[in-house]
Amino acid sequence: MGPVRGPALAALLAALLAAASPATPAGAVEVLTGTLRKAAASGTVVIGYRTSSIPFSYVEEGRGDGHPIGYAIDLCLEIVDDIGKAIGRDDLGIRYEPVTSENRIPAVVSGQIDLECGSTTANAERRRSVAFSPVTFVSATKLLVPRGSAIASYRDLAGKRVVVTAGTTNEAALRGLLARLKLEAQILTGRDHAESFAMVRDGRADAFALDDVLLYGLIASAGEAGRGFTVLPDKLSFEPYGIMFRKDDPALAGVVNATFARLAENRELRWTYEKWFLKRLPNGTRLNVPMSDELRTSFQVLGLDE
Template structure:
C-alpha cells in the first residue's frame, strides 16, 4: 500500500508539475500577449497600399491585413477567448526602436528585410519584392541614375533607400544634394512642389504615390534601379523563436493558400480606398515563387 500510495503521489506531482511547466513555458512576446490579453500592431500612415490611413483615418492595407491575420493565429495558438489588437503609429525612424523596446509586437508596413536590420530585429516570410528607383516629373527627362548628377533629391529618413542614394552619390561622384523627409508623403510633396528633382524610394511606393496624385501623367519612375530585388517582411522582436515560429507558420499558410493571392490582388490590381486608385501591379513571377515557397531570407539572390 505504501509503495502504490507513493507512486500515486509521484504521478500526481509529475502531472501538476507538467501543467505548471506548460504555463511557465511561455516566454517573450507569447508570454506578454497571454498575460496582457493584447497584441500591438505598429502601422504606417502613408505607405500605400501596405499600411496607411483610409478616409476615416483608420489603418488599412495589404501588410496591415496580414498582421490582423497573424494576430488571429496568435489568439488561436494561445487558446484565448478574446485578444485585444492595439494599434500604434510608427515611422521609418521609430519602427525598429519601438519593436526593440516592446512598444509594438508586429511592424506592419513596407520594411525591407536586409542583413543590417536582421541584427536588430527578426522578419517573417516575405510578402512583397521591390527595388529602389526614383520618381521625377516627366518634363525633367530623368530616367537613369547618372541623370541625377548635380540635382537635389529627397528620400525618407531612416530607410534603406536614403542610404543607397548616399552610397551612389559617393561612389559615382554625383554631386547630389540629398534631403531627408519625415515620411513618404512629405518626400513626394517636395517633388510635386519643385523643392526636389527626384524622390528615391521603393518602386511600389512611388507607384502608389503617383497613382494617388492630382496629375499621375505628369510623373515617371526611373527605368534604372539602384538595387537588386528587395524583400519586404513583417518585423518582430529579435531572439524570440517561439513567437517567430507562430508568425512564420501563419504567414506561410496564408501565402500558400488561395486567400494569399486574393489578398495580393485586392491591394495591387483593384481599386483601393479611399479614392479608388489602382496600382495595376499584377503578381510577378518572382512573387509567385516567393508565395509558393515562403522564406524570410534577406538575400536578394534567394528570390
C-alpha cells in the same frame, strides 16, 4: 525556423495552445515566453503601422475609425488571429501605434510594438537587431520625377536635389550609387513618404528616391495631380519586404511562419496580394502591379500551389 505546412501547422498551433491551457490563467502565462506571454498577460497585440506606405500600411483619408489598412495590415491581422489561437484567447485585442522609418526598429526592439506592419526591407544589417517573416513583397529603389524633367536616369542627378525618407534603405542605396559614379547631388530628407513626395510636388526637390511600389502608390493616391509624375525604370537596389518582430522569440517566429504557410496553402496569400495590387483600392484607383517572379517563387516555397 523554416516554414510550417499542412499537418505540421495544425500540430504547432495545437502544441502552443496546449501549453497555454493549464488550470489557471496565471499558470498559462508562466509557461509562455516572449511576445506570446506578453499578449496572454495583456490581452493585446500592438501593431506598428505606417501612415502613408500605400498600399502596404496607410490611413485612408475620411475613414471613420482611423485604423490603418493595407496589404501588410491584412497579413498582420492573420498573424494576430493565430497568436490568439496559440495562447487560447478568443478575446485578443489589437492596439495600433504609428511608426516612422526612423523609429520602427527601436519600437520593435524596445517592446513598444509587437509586429511592424509596413514596407520594411528585410536585410542582413536589420536582421542583427530584429526578425522578419517570410518575404511579403519584392521591390526596388527607383526615382520619381516630374514629367518633362531633365532627369531621365540616375546619371542625370549631378547638381540636382534628391529627397529620401529618413530611416529608409533608399538613402544608403542612393549615396552608394552617387559615390560610385562620382556624381555630386544634394540629398534632402523627408519625415515620411508623404512629405518627401510633397517636396517634389512643390519644387523643393528634383527627384524622390524610394521603393518603386511605394512611388506608384503615392502617384495613385494623388489623383489627377499624380499624372504629372513618372517613375524612371532604373533600379538602384533590391528590396525584399517582411513583417518585422522581435528577435530571439522562437514561439512567435513559429506562429508567424505557420500563418504564412496556412495563407499560402489555402491561396489567401495570392488573394490578398491581388486585393491590394491588382484590384481597386478604397479610393477607386488601381496600382496594376503584377506579382514578380521572385515573389511568386517565394510564395511557392511556402506552399502556394499554382
